[in-house]
Amino acid sequence: MSDRSLIAPVIDSFARHADRPAVTDANGRVATYAELDLLSRRFGARFLDAGVKIGDRIGFSRPKSIETVAALIGALRIGASFVPVDHAAPEHRNEHIFEDCRVALRCGEDLMPAEQAGAMEDCPSDPDRLAYILYTSGSTGLPKGVPLTHRNAASFVDWCVRTLEPRVGDVFSSHASFHFDLSVLDLWVPLWTGGSVAIIPTDVAQDPRRLPNFIVERGITNWYSVPSILALMVEFGRLEDLAFDRLRTICFAGEVFPLPMLRRLREQLPEVRLLNLYGPTETNVCTWYEVPGRIDANRTEPMPIGTACDHCDVALFDDAGQRVDEVGQVARVLARGAPVMNGYWGRPPEETPCLLTIDGQRWYDTGDLGEWDQVRGGERQIVFRGRRDRMVKRHGYRIELGEVEAGLDRHPDVQESAVWSGDIEGRVVIHAAVVPRDGATLGVIPLKLHCAVALVSWMSPDRFQVMDALPRTSTGKVDYATLRGA
Amino acid sequence: MKTDDIREKVRAFILDEILPGEHPENLLDDMPLRTSGLIDSMGTIRMTSYLESTFGISIAAHETGVENFETVDSICQFVADKMAS
Numbered sequence: 010m011s012d013r014s015l016i017a018p019v020i021d022s023f024a025r026h027a028d029r030p031a032v033t034d035a036n037g038r039v040a041t042y043a044e045l046d047l048l049s050r051r052f053g054a055r056f057l058d059a060g061v062k063i064g065d066r067i068g069f070s071r072p073k074s075i076e077t078v079a080a081l082i083g084a085l086r087i088g089a090s091f092v093p094v095d096h097a098a099p100e101h102r103n104e105h106i107f108e109d110c111r112v113a114l115r116c117g118e119d120l121m122p123a124e125q126a127g128a129m130e131d132c133p134s135d136p137d138r139l140a141y142i143l144y145t146s147g148s149t150g151l152p153k154g155v156p157l158t159h160r161n162a163a164s165f166v167d168w169c170v171r172t173l174e175p176r177v178g179d180v181f182s183s184h185a186s187f188h189f190d191l192s193v194l195d196l197w198v199p200l201w202t203g204g205s206v207a208i209i210p211t212d213v214a215q216d217p218r219r220l221p222n223f224i225v226e227r228g229i230t231n232w233y234s235v236p237s238i239l240a241l242m243v244e245f246g247r248l249e250d251l252a253f254d255r256l257r258t259i260c261f262a263g264e265v266f267p268l269p270m271l272r273r274l275r276e277q278l279p280e281v282r283l284l285n286l287y288g289p290t291e292t293n294v295c296t297w298y299e300v301p302g303r304i305d306a307n308r309t310e311p312m313p314i315g316t317a318c319d320h321c322d323v324a325l326f327d328d329a330g331q332r333v334d335e336v337g338q339v340a341r342v343l344a345r346g347a348p349v350m351n352g353y354w355g356r357p358p359e360e361t362p363c364l365l366t367i368d369g370q371r372w373y374d375t376g377d378l379g380e381w382d383q384v385r386g387g388e389r390q391i392v393f394r395g396r397r398d399r400m401v402k403r404h405g406y407r408i409e410l411g412e413v414e415a416g417l418d419r420h421p422d423v424q425e426s427a428v429w430s431g432d433i434e435g436r437v438v439i440h441a442a443v444v445p446r447d448g449a450t451l452g453v454i455p456l457k458l459h460c461a462v463a464l465v466s467w468m469s470p471d472r473f474q475v476m477d478a479l480p481r482t483s484t485g486k487v488d489y490a491t492l493r494g495a
Numbered sequence: 496m497k498t499d500d501i502r503e504k505v506r507a508f509i510l511d512e513i514l515p516g517e518h519p520e521n522l523l524d525d526m527p528l529r530t531s532g533l534i535d536s537m538g539t540i541r542m543t544s545y546l547e548s549t550f551g552i553s554i555a556a557h558e559t560g561v562e563n564f565e566t567v568d569s570i571c572q573f574v575a576d577k578m579a580s
Contacts (some may be wrong), residue, residue, distance in 0.1 A: 215536035218556035241540060453517035461532025472518055
């Protein structure tokens, strides 16, 4: 269809599907393709009036709505790119992001479209032009920008269209926030193919008791979210009481789906395609695995992340840079090809050690570990085997534990802190040890209250302990092994 | 069940599951829990299921908002009303 422009197929849809619904907002208000076309042109005109030029970045800090979707489209139509942030995140974090990528304009909730679309014309497409920047947690405490071009994004959306085979009139859930890479599928796959985007109200999105009804009421055909919300729906959503007549596909990504919960989902929805998608923001989705209709009763470990999508290449390499093709050896997961970013925003190649050149080809090292597994009677699949660094995932969000420590250290009474992760019954739990400054006393409540304003909500530690000093190794580094065992 | 028993069980859940390590005296019964960020949406889900199984009540999806789950006091009142109805 298109593997070069994220926006050109949407403009085609405006003409082909004018009277069909394109976006339904949280309250059930519907915008047709014709209405979305006009609204996005009016936003484009507004951006041009504000002096935004081709190649400029526009920062987006606003809730999900028809207007926000139109504004993102408007940005791409005039050749600009969008930088969405969590409007509920601490202001200093969003401020850093907008300054880091030098946005030409900030599009907050109060920014209105122009009265008229006027002479706004669609900018000629350029596959190497930036489409958006998504910021992810950074190990040094500051978020880092992942810039993705039209080619990067379009190659992924094109793969989705070929794999999910959406039909005109399909309804795609929009569960993830727009600053989270899962939203790329939610928005662009339906808009390319005459389907509609169903925005999920914020309060419903986190409520496993209300979500199943919402899926049925909105007639959602394609669901996409992190596994944790699906697991909560399995546990608390009473799925067996509802008839999911329209639901055809559930995709999940962002973290491991614990097998017992996935098994229950499989049993509750036997007719629905279940796809495990894998890939960090830097690569879009790069491997996938279709969960079989019956999960082997003897299986105990999570489902594989699968094999490379056909728009890219994914392979395992050992620490010496040798490709690992045999079964059973844990190695690094690397990806290359059309969907993979060229580098982090504003960082020179020498500061981007995750981009490697092997035999003349440029690979991205995901930091994940994997292993080839020969599933009985099937083809070989990659199984996820954890991380090499201090990044953890919670609700699909990437959390660099260093960013959590930096947030804790901003508390005036904290001298130093150490953060590590563990799990309780399959749930990721973040532990923090803090050392108070001389004479200060620290309790759990003040620390939690501090984290609620200093950190993005999903990064806040679950467990705190106050210590006189952090344990150190003989080289003076924080001894995380001792903390874990304490 | 007496009001004091409800309060004890609600406080025990919050202190054990949400704020482990905090001294019980520091958890005030009128302290904002949701709007302050002390309890997030996942914590509310777990608490809802704890209240249902502990007190044998049924909590509807729309009842788990700030109006009922903001403070220890409001949670206890909500549970007592549920048990009486």
